[in-house]
Amino acid sequence: MSTVVRMPEVLAGTTEAAIQTWMVTVGQAITVGMPLAEVETEKANVEYASEVDGTVLKLVVAEGQDVRVGDPILLVGAEGEGTDHAELDGPGGQGSTEAIPPHASQAGASDASESSASDASSPAAEPADQSRRFISPLVRRLVKEQGLDLSGVAGSGPGGRIVRRDLEGLSAPEQATAAAPASTPEPTPAAAVAPVESTGGTTTEVPHTGMRKAIARRLTESKSTVPHFYLVADCRVDRLVALRKEVNESASVKVSINDFVLKASAMAFIDVPEANATWGESAITRYSTVDMSVAVAIDRGLVTPVLRSVERQTLTEITRSVADLAGRAKAGQLKQHELEGGSFAVSNLGMYGVTEFSAIINPPQAAILAVGLARQQPVVVDGEIEVGTVMTVTLSADHRVLDGALAAQWLAAFVGHIENPLGMLV
Structure with a gap:
């Protein structure tokens, strides 16, 4: 009987993560302890190991796709077994997601797989010229927070995916100067902090990151209960x-x-x-x-x-x-x-x-x-x-x-x- 593997709470307090890289392919035999994927959270890239033996029947989510903790990511069963499973259609399931072909994240992936991964990786708040690119969740967050322009960045991840190391040396002010005409004011990025007028001068509001929320939650809990x-x-x-x-x-x-x-x-x-x-x-x-x-x-x-x-x-x-x-x-x-x-x-x-x-x-x-x-x-x-x-x-x-x-x-x-x-x- 097939088994649904769900996104684990790889780090305490994690509510959402993303598959950065699949380390297995459909049809591959796996054993307990074998690495399945690199999972990206707000804090780290975590190598997630299998807790079951069997054959990979279906990769439920694409690389770069944000997934809630507890949602299905993988279907494992006996070789030749079908890919239908009731849990993929239930609450929290993603039964409508097509199986991802082996090596779909690499350069030879099909157009359909590339389109699916790109859509899942690129929020509407990003500029249009970045909306069809493979971008890791961590990079997406940095783009929002720092107002980075990725138009000239070549991704070094699987299938040309832009990852954290590709941002080294980039800075928002330098890119804005190069990209915008001198007479055109620089647009405010979606996640940029907005100045707030006050009688004592100006203040800024910095949106909470996932890590900052996690730190606040855990340390407040510690001081309150320990x-x-x-x-x-x-x-x-x-x-x-x-x-x-x-x-x-x-x-x-x-x-x-x-x-x-x-x-x-x-x-x-x-x-x-x-x-x-x-x-x-x-x-x-x-x-x-x-x-x-x-x-x-x-x-x-x-x-x-x-x-x-x-x-x-x-x-x-x-x-x-x-x-x-x-x-x-x-x-x-x-x-x-x-x-x-x-x-x-x-x-x-x-x-x-x-x-x-x-x-x-x-x-x-x-x-x-x-x-x-x-x-x-x-x-x-x-x-x-x-x-x-x-x-x-x-x-x-x-x-x-x-x-x-x-x-x-x-x-x-x-x-x-x-x-x-x-x-x-x-």
Whole structure:
């Protein structure tokens, strides 16, 4: 019996996504775990793997087509089985959608398939000369927000599809100058912000992006439902600063203070394993490995890719892993598993001159460490005042998972490791 595969909620809070690239074709045999498609969301491109065995009978949606979570995208069954299925005609189904021929997204696709994909990919708000082009959902949003002109852009995606990397180097003001006669005012793009007059000057309204809405929803939920409490500690990091300088003088990879913070956090969980846990409706889950999220600021907001088994990684391995995740986060190329899991997060604003702040927990994680600037200040040692390098950290903890004493034990262990950094190198 055939099975309808539906658009998954590939990331928490996702309500809509798009098939960026089909990785299977009609008639192909698939097994559990085999990649089916790259799914594009507001945050990342996610590789979606099959949860069933069988043969691909029908690709229900075209590449680039926006699909609600829960809608059919694929029909799988036995070889030679028909493509009719009751669920494709029910609520949320797309039974009227024609099956997409194998390789329909490539250059040799039929005119009918190209027309269908183009119509689904191009909203009415886009200029007419862009309405029949293959454009990824992420690019469509950037076109609206930034008023970009794609008339001279050659797509590098499947079938000439314009993807995010094709926008590198483009800017709306430069294109407008080149495209519009000097005597003609530049038209206002559909999603451009409009000035609003006020007695104190002018203001602008910036429409909410999908990512901004998701951030607002999840963090509001966290502050409303998770009982936060906060612990603050000042770390004396003179030894760490000196050791980092010495390491970087001879290492091929430059280690940051944040890399030491990640390593010290992982070692603190080894010392206090009860703190490595998350909250669930029926139970608290404890973990044997330390997987932690690293906050990465991108153009559209904030993403938190997960660094796996940090306790097993050397400082240079942590450096490379963080650089890789941050680079792909900014390029919108993170995969689903890289945004899931983790029991802990680190948010560092020290590079912006922030000395101290409190961060909001990202459920179901139980804690997040906010890291401030390492700065010189007077320090009292044995009754004498001297200049020391101090870094203030604030632990936000979920009181349902971590009691005050347990959180304090973890923070004390962290301070011990960060103030004696040589132990992180052995």
